[in-house]
Amino acid sequence: MKEVEEAPGPLIGFVASGSGATTCTILLVEGLEDKVKEETFSMIRDRDRWLLGVIRAGTGIDDNLQSGRYSPGIAYAKRGHAPSSARRSFHYTFSVIGQVKDDGLEENRQVIRPGSSAYLVQDRNPFSAFKHGDYLWAGNYWECEDWQIPFHKDFIPYHIGVYGTTGCGKSFLTRFLLIPLLKQAGCGVLVLDWEGRDYARYMPKNTVLVSQVKMDIDTVVTYICSRANHFGYYGSQRENNRIRQALEYLLRTYENGEESWRMKSEFELGDWLESEVKQHLEMSEGKRADYLQMYKARVAAGLQRIENKHWATILGKMEPKDLVERAKSDGLLILDMAAVGSDEKLAFFKSLGGHIRERLEEGEDLDLALIIDEGPQYAPWQPRGIQIDTTDLIQDLCALGRKHRLSITIIAQGMAGDIGINAAIRRNLNTHFIGQIHPLDMEEASNWLNPYHIPVERLLRMKPGQFYFIGKMNPSPTPLLISFKVK
Ligand SMILES: Nc1ncnc2c1ncn2[C@@H]1O[C@H](COP(=O)(O)OP(=O)(O)O)[C@@H](O)[C@H]1O
Numbered sequence: 001m002k003e004v005e006e007a008p009g010p011l012i013g014f015v016a017s018g019s020g021a022t023t024c025t026i027l028l029v030e031g032l033e034d035k036v037k038e039e040t041f042s043m044i045r046d047r048d049r050w051l052l053g054v055i056r057a058g059t060g061i062d063d064n065l066q067s068g069r070y071s072p073g074i075a076y077a078k079r080g081h082a083p084s085s086a087r088r089s090f091h092y093t094f095s096v097i098g099q100v101k102d103d104g105l106e107e108n109r110q111v112i113r114p115g116s117s118a119y120l121v122q123d124r125n126p127f128s129a130f131k132h133g134d135y136l137w138a139g140n141y142w143e144c145e146d147w148q149i150p151f152h153k154d155f156i157p158y159h160i161g162v163y164g165t166t167g168c169g170k171s172f173l174t175r176f177l178l179i180p181l182l183k184q185a186g187c188g189v190l191v192l193d194w195e196g197r198d199y200a201r202y203m204p205k206n207t208v209l210v211s212q213v214k215m216d217i218d219t220v221v222t223y224i225c226s227r228a229n230h231f232g233y234y235g236s237q238r239e240n241n242r243i244r245q246a247l248e249y250l251l252r253t254y255e256n257g258e259e260s261w262r263m264k265s266e267f268e269l270g271d272w273l274e275s276e277v278k279q280h281l282e283m284s285e286g287k288r289a290d291y292l293q294m295y296k297a298r299v300a301a302g303l304q305r306i307e308n309k310h311w312a313t314i315l316g317k318m319e320p321k322d323l324v325e326r327a328k329s330d331g332l333l334i335l336d337m338a339a340v341g342s343d344e345k346l347a348f349f350k351s352l353g354g355h356i357r358e359r360l361e362e363g364e365d366l367d368l369a370l371i372i373d374e375g376p377q378y379a380p381w382q383p384r385g386i387q388i389d390t391t392d393l394i395q396d397l398c399a400l401g402r403k404h405r406l407s408i409t410i411i412a413q414g415m416a417g418d419i420g421i422n423a424a425i426r427r428n429l430n431t432h433f434i435g436q437i438h439p440l441d442m443e444e445a446s447n448w449l450n451p452y453h454i455p456v457e458r459l460l461r462m463k464p465g466q467f468y469f470i471g472k473m474n475p476s477p478t479p480l481l482i483s484f485k486v487k
């Protein structure tokens with residue numbers, strides 16, 4: 001935007017007393033209440049400067065109509081007559097984005113002069129005040145599809161959080177805004193699709209099934225045991241019993257440098273394992289015929305529960321490095337994890353994340369973006385079991401990623417507490433997209449948004465596909481209400 005003299009739209013009001021450098025109150029010109037809405041852009045002409053900002057937190061005041069005490073206006077209202085509007089006014093808070101200069105926007109440090117005029121931004125794109133070449137552009141401002149939003153490219157590896165209740169549009173935001181943005185920034189994007197519902201089915205060409213990926217032995221053992229209903233064991237015996245030990249021993253047996261079971265097909269594997277496990281038990285339990293009988297029955301019953309398609313799941317061949325390479329060469333790769341249980345999904349993530357961490361530690365610049373939907377499954381408020389490892393891993397990836405161009409995006413239904421993601425991880429996310437929140441998150445959300453005069457109640461009523469964009473990637477110091485087109 002050139003340093004212009006002419007106003008960007010109609011005059012809407014004047015700056016009230018009590019103004020500051022980052023905010024002020026605007027008193028509306030009579031009759032313009034209908035033109036002005038919260039979250040519309042406005043510009044203030046202060047001395048010879050133009051200040052760009054967003055209108056927030058409106059209030060209507062009428063001294064004649066104060067509840068809690070009697071007044072002539074109330075007497076009129078009681079009798080069904082319209083009270084006088086002589087002492088009525090409308091106020092809005094103006095949250096400053098910056099001073100408009102020829103070469104872009106500059107931080108405003110001067111107190112805005114009370115009495116300055118405020119105008120609606122109507123006839124031009126307010127984002128043209130941001131210098132075009134400095135940013136990536138994506139999505140749009142909530143009320144105008146033509147106004148694209150600027151994103152700081154340099155802060156992409158400072159990691160991203162997306163929060164909001166189910167159905168508020170998190171996965172859509174990721175598909176239609178974040179993935180294109182990350183690709184534009186030169187990253188290969190790797191999406192972990194927990195249920196295979198949000199990404200994989202829309203982009204089958206870019207999808208790899210978890211069953212195509214090589215499982216490590218620990219995961220294979222967990223997977224087989226849980227599919228085999230733990231061979232009838234309960235409680236702590238599930239993790240530690242003779243059958244599980246025999247199974248693990250066999251799975252770790254090598255033949256010509258390769259694990260022998262990996263050379264079987266999904267049609268042979270079940271029968272082969274059954275006879276091998278039974279043989280192994282015979283050798284080690286030979287003297288106790290009664291126990292042996294029971295073990296053998298449990299092995300047979302357990303393994304019979306496993307179908308060919310389940311055996312196929314553990315016979316995948318792709319290594320973590322193949323996934324990373326495909327994400328980079330194709331621009332996008334989705335890992336559909338629907339076929340396995342939670343523990344195996346997390347185990348997959350451990351081997352994938354471990355591989356990425358090794359490369360970062362070796363100093364490689366990755367140019368990779370990892371998108372983790374259902375974040376609390378990997379790094380909840382209070383991690384348990386394998387989640388302790390995945391939480392630590394994500395934390396390491398965040399810390400190393402900043403230096404080596406790995407960007408992590410974590411998507412969660414909640415921000416804090418038991419519906420949110422782990423606090424140690426949250427501190428590593430520096431850009432946030434906040435959609436409609438759960439009432440349990442009111443406190444956390446108000447910490448983020450109250451300083452910018454965004455009433456937290458508004459966050460309980462956001463439409464699907466609307467998000468407040470806040471943090472390092474946002475060149476505007478005040479959060480912006482953004483949306484995106486669904487293609
Ligand atoms: N920008 C948008 N415009 C219109 N509708 C949207 C938009 N974003 C999301 N939606 C609607 O919201 C629904 C839920 O979105 P989704 O991303 O699956 O939510 P979440 O991942 O948060 O559970 C979508 O099916 C779609 O109908």
Ligand SMILES: [Mg+2]
Pocket residue numbers: 170171198373
């Ligand atoms: Mg979703």
